[in-house]
Amino acid sequence: MIYWVTVEPNVNVYVNDLNPRGKNPILFLHGWPLSHQMFEYQYNTLLREGYRCIGMDMRGFGYSDKPLSGYGYSRLADDVQAVISALGLTGVTLVGHSTGGAIAIRYMARYGPAAVSRLCLMAAAAPSLIRRPTFPFGLQAGDVDAIIAQTLSDRPLMVSNFGKQVFYQPVTQPFLDWFCGLGMQASSTATAAVSYTWLNEVLFDDLPRIGVPALIMQGVHDEVVLYPLAVSLNEGIRSSRLVTFEESGHGLFYEQKEKCNDELLQFIG
Numbered sequence: 001m002i003y004w005v006t007v008e009p010n011v012n013v014y015v016n017d018l019n020p021r022g023k024n025p026i027l028f029l030h031g032w033p034l035s036h037q038m039f040e041y042q043y044n045t046l047l048r049e050g051y052r053c054i055g056m057d058m059r060g061f062g063y064s065d066k067p068l069s070g071y072g073y074s075r076l077a078d079d080v081q082a083v084i085s086a087l088g089l090t091g092v093t094l095v096g097h098s099t100g101g102a103i104a105i106r107y108m109a110r111y112g113p114a115a116v117s118r119l120c121l122m123a124a125a126a127p128s129l130i131r132r133p134t135f136p137f138g139l140q141a142g143d144v145d146a147i148i149a150q151t152l153s154d155r156p157l158m159v160s161n162f163g164k165q166v167f168y169q170p171v172t173q174p175f176l177d178w179f180c181g182l183g184m185q186a187s188s189t190a191t192a193a194v195s196y197t198w199l200n201e202v203l204f205d206d207l208p209r210i211g212v213p214a215l216i217m218q219g220v221h222d223e224v225v226l227y228p229l230a231v232s233l234n235e236g237i238r239s240s241r242l243v244t245f246e247e248s249g250h251g252l253f254y255e256q257k258e259k260c261n262d263e264l265l266q267f268i269g
Contacts, residue, residue, distance in 0.1 A: 007059065007082040011070065014063035015056045015083055018043060022052030024268055025089050029080065030055070031098030031123075032194050033159065033186040035062025038097070038179070041254055045261040051268070056083050058103070060190020062182070071193035073201050077107040084115050091115075093268050097122040097253060098225060099194060102129075102203060109206035119214040119237075120267060122260070123225045123250050127203040127232055137228040141199060148195045151188060158191075159183040168221035168249030175254075207236030214240035215267045217260060219248030 003015040016036060026046060028039045036055025043053050057064040059079055060071060070076070080103065084092065094116045096104030101124025108119060130138045150158035163180040171179075183191075214237045218230035227244075234242040243263055248255040 003086070005056075005083050005086045007079040008070070010065075011059055011067050012065050013056055013059055013079055013083065015054065015087070017087065018053040018055070019047050019050070020052060022047070022050050024091065024093065025052040025054060026093045026095060026268065027054045027056070027080070027084070027089065029094070029096040029100030029103050030058065030061070031100050032125075033061060033162075033183040033191045034179075035182050035185055037062070037182055039095075039253065041257045042095075042261060042264065045257075046264070049265060054083075054087070054089075056080070058100075058190075060193070061186040063185070066187035066190060068189055069193075071190060071197055073103055073106040073197060073203070074110065076103045077110050080104075080107050081111055089115055091117050093118040093120060095120040095122065095264070096124060098125050098250065099198075100124075102126040102201070105203050105206050105210065108212070109203075109209040112209075113212045117212055118267065119210060119212055120217070120264060121214065121230075121233060122217045122253060123219060123222055124216070124229070124233060125198065125225050126229065127207060127236065129198040129225065129229075132202070135202075135204075135232075137232065138226055139224075144195055144198050148192050151192045151195065155188055155191065156184065162224075165223050166249060167251040167255060168219065169247060169255045171251075171254070204236070207233065208238075210237045210240075212239070213267075215263065216240055216242045217245060217252055217263060218242065219245040219250060219252045219255070221247075221249040222252075224250040
């Protein structure tokens with residue numbers, strides 16, 4: 001079932017509610033610069049097991065409206081709350097990949113466990129995607145500056161380069177074309193704006209405020225979100241468990257999809 005949820009005046013986000021009468025709702029927050037469709041291979045498995053899977057496209061991405069503003073983590077977390085409220089969801093497992101994971105963390109810090117009972121972070125871009133004076137991990141700020149510059153000068157090339165960086169294991173060209181096509185559905189404004197957010201936002205203070213069980217999944221070979229970030233999340237979130245994917249990069253949701261899905265099923269069940 002398709003919904004358009006108004007998250008603020010003149011801004012509507014696209015929500016695909018799969019198996020609305022299923023058990024234990026799972027809300028998926030996609031990574032940058034993709035859409036909810038990136039979780040296709042999770043949906044395939046979870047729907048067969050009777051779960052209700054809900055994918056939302058963040059503002060600026062996928063089929064959602066593409067305003068010129070509202071791309072900070074707090075505003076994006078408020079959009080998630082608008083969807084949860086509109087659908088009347090409770091007992092949610094909130095799943096976020098990459099930037100979606102950062103938004104999920106901010107959501108938990110702002111709204112707590114009232115509607116969300118479990119948190120799954122896949123290669124989450126947190127607590128800081130870039131290195132900082134007190135956090136010597138992550139990407140260099142210059143790496144993000146280069147992404148922004150290429151987004152504004154040749155966005156198809158940037159998306160293509162990013163797609164190749166996501167996967168450690170070889171993927172077929174048709175799959176990579178599909179994956180990059182998801183990224184090209186986003187607006188240039190949103191793509192660049194979220195990149196600026198990586199430079200400006202940190203989530204260190206959000207982590208202690210997470211009071212639900214958390215599953216952290218991280219690929220060893222991730223070149224986008226480096227492995228030490230997952231270790232930092234595991235240390236900062238009580239009741240969290242870190243699962244390492246030895247044969248994956250940033251695309252663990254596809255590269256080791258069977259393991260990813262099995263871990264999700266065990267966590268939810």
